[in-house]
Amino acid sequence: MHRRIFAPGVLAASTLLLAIPASAASHSPGAPGIGDPYYPDYGNGGYDVSHYDLRLKYRPSTDELEGTATLLARTTQDLSRFDLDFLLDVSEVRVNDAKASFTTSGEHELEITPKSPLDKGTALTIVVRYSGVPSSKQAYGFTSWHRTPDGGVGANEPEAAWWWFPSNDHPLDKATYDVSVQVPDGSQAISNGTLQSTSSRAGWTRYNWRSNKPQATYLATLAVGRFDITTGTTEIGIPVVNAYSKDLGDNDGAARASVERTGEIADWLTGYFGPYPYNALGGYVPNVTTGYALETQTRPFYSPRQFANGSNTSVVVHELAHQWYGDLVSVAGWKDIWINEGFARYAQWLWSEHEDEGTAQELADYVYASHPADDAFWTVKPGDPGPENQFDAAVYDRGALALQALRNEIGDEAFFALLKGWPQRYAYGNASVADFQRYAEQVSGKPLAALFDTWLFQPSKPGAPAAREALLARAATAPVPPRSWKRIAATNDVHGR
Template sequence: MHRRYLAPGALAAATVLLAIPASAASSTTGAPGIGDPYYPAYGNGGYDVGHYDLRLKYQPKTDLLEGTATLLARTTQDLSRFNLDFLLDVSEVRVNGAKASFATSGEHELEITPKHPLAKGSDITVVVRYSGVPSSKSAYGFTGWHRTQDGGVAANEPEAAWWWFPSNDHPLDKATYDVSVQVPTGTQAISNGTLQSTSSRLGWTRYNWRSNKPQATYLATLAVGRFDITTSTTESGIPVINAYSKELGDNYNAARASIERSGEITDWLSEYFGPYPFNSVGGYVPNTSTRYALETQTRPFYSPARFSSGTNTSVVVHELAHQWYGDLVSVAGWKDIWINEGFARYSEWLWSEHEGEGTTQEIADYVYASHPADDPFWTVRPGDPGPDNQFHLAVYDRGALALQALRNEIGDEDFFAILKGWTAKYAHGNATVADFRTYAERVSARSLGQFFDTWLYEPSKPAAPEARAASIARKASAPVPPKSWKKLVATADVHQH
């Protein structure tokens, strides 16, 4: 949702640092990046977080956030120093109960030096006390914190955590979460998972949320404001928690009419992707001025603008499909974004077919015909689009087109077996586009190397013979747009600022 620009020298230096063999680098200093070539400074090396316990206090009037974060982690190398990704002002750090020294560096690095070196394979506890005004902080020229009239919201991709809790901010390091937030009574705090309890005292109310399955840091969310909250359960018994800002105005009813169908849509998606994998589902709509939506785990974030033209179940389908493709199975690196977005987009096509508004084949034919060969759309490679094009329309529409082509290539039985089996094989873990190709080849008993090159990696429009071979663009005349096309277009910029 953001395009990050690093100075060429800084990028080169970071790339060189990541390329240094372990034997040649310091064996006791954790790397300041986890090794993602798209975002070299994101995440950190030397440890793996298993759990975040966040105890927060937030004042909506001033946007002041105070917090104590407790991280339970395990070292993956000997460590004399390690980094966390964070922007707010730190007052104290403790490692295994002892005070640690700390400093800041770069755009978002908190460098921690424990009192005693940490041995590889050690279970460690890191406590960080901090405070600050999130909306006053920026990195790389932007902020991931959204100030609202009645509070604030943390929801962004590929980063959001820096503005509200210290973390190892990359999808490779998933963890469980307890988020406890104290806010003025009359204001609500929304986060991931299930609400464990609330308590009020002296004009303040504390909300205790728990997300009990591994969760990437960018999928953790916090929203404070004045909300109308609805609760229910799906037919399959999953708790549904939705929240709508009281300040949505004319968008309120359309938002609610869309998101209240989350339970129905979740059960429908389960037929394709397997059992819903988390402890609750739902969505929330704060009164932000942003336009995008985001698949924050169990509780997607939706901008009010998504409903400015009326109900929009396609965007709900998109973000809920991400609960499997993106959240349950997460990218190993940001270049693998097709695993998230191509599948979520294709889910919208399946929903169109379900609603009788155009089949997946009709939509695929129309997408193929709508972009002539010289359209820059075809120069973006969904299998590795580059950081500047990570959320380009081609990753979504060309990415979904590739899935329809795959379905036609291998047949419905194998295709739908892959959709469901993939999420089971890599559940709560990470995977690459190459992993998906290998899995598809195993299930279908076919060699698909050339197929994936054509549809995901070649920076050109698949030629007519290849398209017809995959049952795309079989008609000589231009296809008529399916009935759902306007709705699909309305979600085309779902993750764009």
């Protein structure tokens, strides 16, 4: 909020100007968006968050949430004002122990003006006290908060945080998290990372979760309800916590038969992607009505509908693959979504090979043959699909086709070295499609610009390799899906809002 001061005369104005430190003139508001062309108002400029401490109280019966969020950050410019992305009702904001003024603007901006301007490089402790009913809030005509019969869930992509904690909501600003949630006895609170402790008092139980590695805001999750919780460890010793709503009905058995294989699947994925990057693992299936799944860090979210037709380990493979491709290495901008979805889909193709239900090449041939040249499928460019097509099936399937084409071009040795080396190259950071192309050229020793352009950026069907053209032409008349295809296709809407 800008405050305008009017002086009655020139002398008074001159005196006022002299009273302002010379350095203050260089201070300016942080940008209301971090600079993502797909979502100009998502995230914010002027600061970088290193840690979120969220202390919450939630009433499942009324969907009321109270919270105190403490953000540790550092300014990246001389700052007069800055924004957080948030929707609930704020009662107080403090910046470095001093009360700050605040107002709201746009769809989801909380504008904060500290008591004094902040110099570049200043360490910040931002405290926000708030309350509200998350399910009553919408932005851009939708909500990312899922009301359930016994509580609520925060999970969505590319935005979910606004409904339960104030944040710099873009993958470019990762941070660590402590999430402490008080709920009535009989309910449980599920979040990311490891459960540090629980305590009960006067009819309430507090759950304290910690995510100790950098985590994008959309990958933070909160679920409160009545869950059946199972625990275990993977073969390499990673603790696993899975949670299932107690009212999943007919989907309960299929959900458990899938998610309970999380440890096995994660161990298998390490053979392709390298060491598992976190100290916690698991998944949760709340009783939500939506149909998608999401790679919430260390503990993916699955809707019951993912298991409506029986067990589906393929969707578990997809979300666990994201722990490396999407979580460990996150997009530099949302246009780089292929770095997430093409690789998670290709992991499903590799799992199909592992389960002897169709090779990656057979799946690639089927996808290629199933879409004639005039199919709109080929007009979506996985390397930059646009916000309207960010989660289109083509980003997944054509994205995986690009990886099979790359594998065929550079050979298995270089390809699998690439899959394993990439997560280590940009671990706990961000990267773009262009970064991946450069890395692929470095690992393979081959120029790959034409291949990437053809498969990721041209709005047309690529030509078939000459050696396979006749086979693919025959397959196009009546393509036969590999046995795994139905389960893989069932995950086409895993991230659809």
